[in-house]
Amino acid sequence: xxxxxxxxxxxxxxxxxxxxxxxxxxxxxxxxxxxxxxxxxxxxxxxxxxxxxxxxxxxxxxxxxxxxxxxxxxxxxxxxxxxxxxxxxxxxxxxxxxxxxxxxxxxxxxxxxxxxxxxxxxxxxxxxxxxxxxxxxxxxxxxxxxxxx
Amino acid sequence: xxxxxxxxxxxxxxxxxxxxxxxxxxxxxxxxxxxxxxxxxxxxxxxxxxxxxxxxxxxxxxxxxxxxxxxxxxxxxxxxxxxxxxxxxxxxxxxxxxxxxxxxxxxxxxxxxxxxxxxxxxxxxxxxxxxxxxxxxxxxxxxxxxxxxxxxxxxxxxxxxxxxxxxxxxxxxxxxxxxxxxxxxxxxxxxxxxxxxxxxxxxxxxxxxxxxxxxxxxxxxxxxxxxxxxxxxxxxxxxxxxxxxxxxxxxxxxxxxxxxxxxxxxxxxxxxxxxxxxxxxxxxxxxxxxxxxxxxxxxxxxxxxxxxxxxxxxxxxxxxxxxxxxxxxxxxxxxxxxxxxxxxxxxxxxxxxxxxxxxxxxxxx
Ligand code: SF4
Ligand code: SF4
Numbered sequence: 001x002x003x004x005x006x007x008x009x010x011x012x013x014x015x016x017x018x019x020x021x022x023x024x025x026x027x028x029x030x031x032x033x034x035x036x037x038x039x040x041x042x043x044x045x046x047x048x049x050x051x052x053x054x055x056x057x058x059x060x061x062x063x064x065x066x067x068x069x070x071x072x073x074x075x076x077x078x079x080x081x082x083x084x085x086x087x088x089x090x091x092x093x094x095x096x097x098x099x100x101x102x103x104x105x106x107x108x109x110x111x112x113x114x115x116x117x118x119x120x121x122x123x124x125x126x127x128x129x130x131x132x133x134x135x136x137x138x139x140x141x142x143x144x145x146x147x148x149x
Numbered sequence: 150x151x152x153x154x155x156x157x158x159x160x161x162x163x164x165x166x167x168x169x170x171x172x173x174x175x176x177x178x179x180x181x182x183x184x185x186x187x188x189x190x191x192x193x194x195x196x197x198x199x200x201x202x203x204x205x206x207x208x209x210x211x212x213x214x215x216x217x218x219x220x221x222x223x224x225x226x227x228x229x230x231x232x233x234x235x236x237x238x239x240x241x242x243x244x245x246x247x248x249x250x251x252x253x254x255x256x257x258x259x260x261x262x263x264x265x266x267x268x269x270x271x272x273x274x275x276x277x278x279x280x281x282x283x284x285x286x287x288x289x290x291x292x293x294x295x296x297x298x299x300x301x302x303x304x305x306x307x308x309x310x311x312x313x314x315x316x317x318x319x320x321x322x323x324x325x326x327x328x329x330x331x332x333x334x335x336x337x338x339x340x341x342x343x344x345x346x347x348x349x350x351x352x353x354x355x356x357x358x359x360x361x362x363x364x365x366x367x368x369x370x371x372x373x374x375x376x377x378x379x380x381x382x383x384x385x386x387x388x389x390x391x392x393x394x395x396x397x398x399x400x401x402x403x404x405x406x407x408x409x410x411x412x413x414x415x416x417x418x419x420x421x422x423x424x425x426x427x428x429x430x431x432x433x434x435x436x437x438x439x440x441x442x443x444x445x446x447x448x449x450x451x452x453x454x455x456x457x458x459x460x461x462x463x464x465x466x467x468x469x470x471x472x473x474x475x476x477x478x479x480x481x482x483x484x485x486x487x488x489x490x491x492x493x494x495x496x497x498x499x500x501x502x503x504x505x506x507x508x509x510x511x512x513x514x
Contacts, residue, residue, distance in 0.1 A: 021386040021408075046185035048178070053426050055386030055408070056439060077169035096172055102432045105176045107185055116175075120167045 021055030024062040027108075031066075031091055034110040038090060044111035059106075066091065075116055079104075083114055157196035170195075177356050183375070194360045201359060202257050202265040204297055205239035208290040209283050209317040209326055210271025214308035215242070217345035218352070237265075251286050254297065262300040266358060269294065269329050272310040272317045276332070278325025294332060303337040303364055304329060307351055309447060312340035312371070319453035330371055337364050340371040344447035347428050350376045370450065372422065381418035381444050384426035387411065405441060415459040417446030 027047070034045035049059070067087035075081040079099040085092050092114045096105040109115070119127075157170070165173065174192040178185055207215070219242070236242065237257035238250065245253055257265060273290035274282045280289030288296075298304055306329040309315040317326035330338045341354055354373055357365050365373035382388065390396070390410040397404035397411055410416070418426075421444050429436040437444055443459070446452040 022389060023386060046188075048185045050179045050433065051427055053384040053386050058386065075168055075172075077166045078172050081172055094175075096176060104432070105179045107175065107179075116168060116171060120171075123167050 021058050023052060023054050023058040024065060027052060027062055028065055031088075031108060031110065035088065035090060038110050044109065044115075046110075047108040049106040049108065063093070066093065073117060081116060083117060155197055157198075177360070191360055198359050198362075201302075202261040203236050203268055203355070204254055204257055204265055204301075205236060205242075205268045205270070206290075206293060206297060207239075208269065208271035208273040208294075208311070209324065210308065210310050211316075212270075213345040214270040214311075214351070215239075217348045218307075247286065251288075258297065258300055264302050265300070266303055266305060266355070267298050267301045268305045268307055268355075269311045270307045272314045272326040272328055273332075275325045275327040278327075282324040291332070294329070298333055298336055301336055303339065303358070304333055305339045305341060305354060306330065306371075307341045308346055309342045309344045309450075309452065312342040313450040315344065316453055319451075338371055339364060339367065339373060342370070342372055342377070342448040343423055344445075344452070346448070347376075347424050347430065349428050350424055368422070372448075376424040376428075377422040377448065379422065381421045381423055381426050381438070382416075385418055385438055386426070387438060400441065408441075411438060411441070411443040413461050414443045415457065415461055416443035417449070417452070417455070417462065418444040419462060421446040421449055423448040 027049070030047060034047070037043045037045065052058075054062075069085035069087050069089060071083075071085040073083045075083065079097050079101070081097065082095045083092060090110055090112065092109045092111065094105075094107045094109055094114055094116060095103060096107075098104050161170075170192065171188070174188040174195065175185060177195075178188045178191055183191070205215075238254040243250060243253070271283075271290075273294060274280055276291055280291060283290045285293060306312040310317060310326075311329050314322075314326050314328045314331075317324055318328070330340065339354060341351055343350065350373075353376060354365060357363065357373075357375075365375055368374050368377055370377075382391070385391075387408060387410045390408070391412055395404060395407075395409040396413040397409045398413055399405065400414065405411075405414075412419070416438065418438065425436040425444070426438070429439070445458050446455060449455070
């Protein structure tokens with residue numbers, strides 16, 4: 001049987017520029033307004049890209065325009081969420097995926113740090129209790145601990 | 150059975166962290182077509198939400214709606230919602246059969262009287278039709294529906310068959326099929342139409358009930374406005390071509406390759422209200438128009454009889470009802486004989502491997 005790679009496939013090269021349906025620039029404008037609002041009164045904004053009628057190529061164009069900045073992070077909760085700052089500081093992209101790696105939401109967030117990256121208050125309370133418990137059991141197991149108190 | 154556990158507790162028991170929960174809320178807001186700023190409010194409401202009991206009735210249907218729902222991307226949002234609702238009865242998905250299954254339905258009805266949701270997919274033979282066309286455990290669809298909705302909080306008609314009669318009701322409607330709203334008059338009926346509906350729209354409606362305990366705002370066909378408020382045409386990325394008058398004339402001409410508007414190939418986008426253009430299908434991968442195929446209008450009443458999938462709408466825009474009525478009348482004039490003929494011609498075409506154009510298809514239909 002012929003190897004898969006042996007089957008001749010003719011790929012039509014797209015014209016020089018990828019096809020565009022003109023939906024990237026309006027979003028970039030919206031981001032600009034949101035950034036101005038944040039600069040003036042520290043008001044964060046989130047834009048849900050699922051609600052935007054993107055054609056093929058529109059999203060890639062928007063992402064190319066936004067580019068990549070200095071920060072990149074992955075949150076491992078209910079599948080990976082990739083977060084990165086764009087080349088415009090304060091403009092973040094959040095790409096939410098499920099455990100199978102399929103995208104479940106794509107958002108732009110305008111803020112100093114995206115909400116998802118912050119540790120939540122309730123987690124800090126739980127964390128304190130967990131650390132206390134860890135300390136207590138470590139102390140109990142350590143014969144030299146008494147003298148150090 | 151509906152338990153007293155809240156959704157927040159239930160999720161944490163599933164090992165979902167608070168960040169995971171925040172992500173769940175962000176995706177839920179997106180799914181409910183709410184602005185992302187609503188996520189904290191959703192989180193708050195969901196923390197306290199109780200698991201509602203859901204009874205799912207499948208009548209004259211192809212199981213496509215359940216397929217759509219269960220094939221939606223997993224295992225987050227939709228699945229979690231299904232983990233946290235209490236799906237007490239669903240023919241296709243439940244393990245129990247026969248008496249045990251019917252017993253589960255009755256028990257769910259008694260325990261949650263006045264509070265459970267009934268989801269229906271499929272149309273059903275009306276009260277004057279022969280009930281023998283569709284029965285479950287010897288109970289006619291009509292009797293089962295009327296009996297089950299008695300203590301329901303609301304009824305969700307999932308899919309165009311349940312919402313408007315769909316394929317079973319298409320001319321000549323041999324089983325006397327009617328829709329849920331034709332029969333249920335004293336309970337709120339929410340129509341989640343589509344053939345099948347976009348999975349996220351099904352769960353979006355359930356999520357709203359779960360989150361806020363309220364029913365969504367509906368349009369004149371009983372469909373949630375959040376998802377059916379705008380036409381495919383108004384949200385279509387090919388719209389700039391429509392506005393410039395650039396149309397594909399066949400499925401493989403230069404216009405089709407350049408991604409021009411599919412109006413002349415029969416696109417029903419201008420009279421179709423659904424969420425495909427933004428939510429898309431297969432986890433947001435694409436949707437029919439993006440794949441180069443005209444919208445069939447599957448979320449509209451009587452779309453099967455609307456005059457032919459490849460026939461351009463005679464009236465570009467306007468009230469959906471009007472277009473459907475005129476188009477439907479044309480469709481009804483084509484007799485059964487023509488249908489038989491087209492089937493034979495189709496076989497011939499396959500045999501000779503003839504190429505069939507949209508126009509020819511249209512003639513044959
Ligand atoms: S007619 Fe169809 S393809 Fe053309 S713009 Fe409208 S929805 Fe899009
Ligand atoms: S594009 Fe049109 S026919 Fe296709 S699923 Fe969406 S509403 Fe139905």
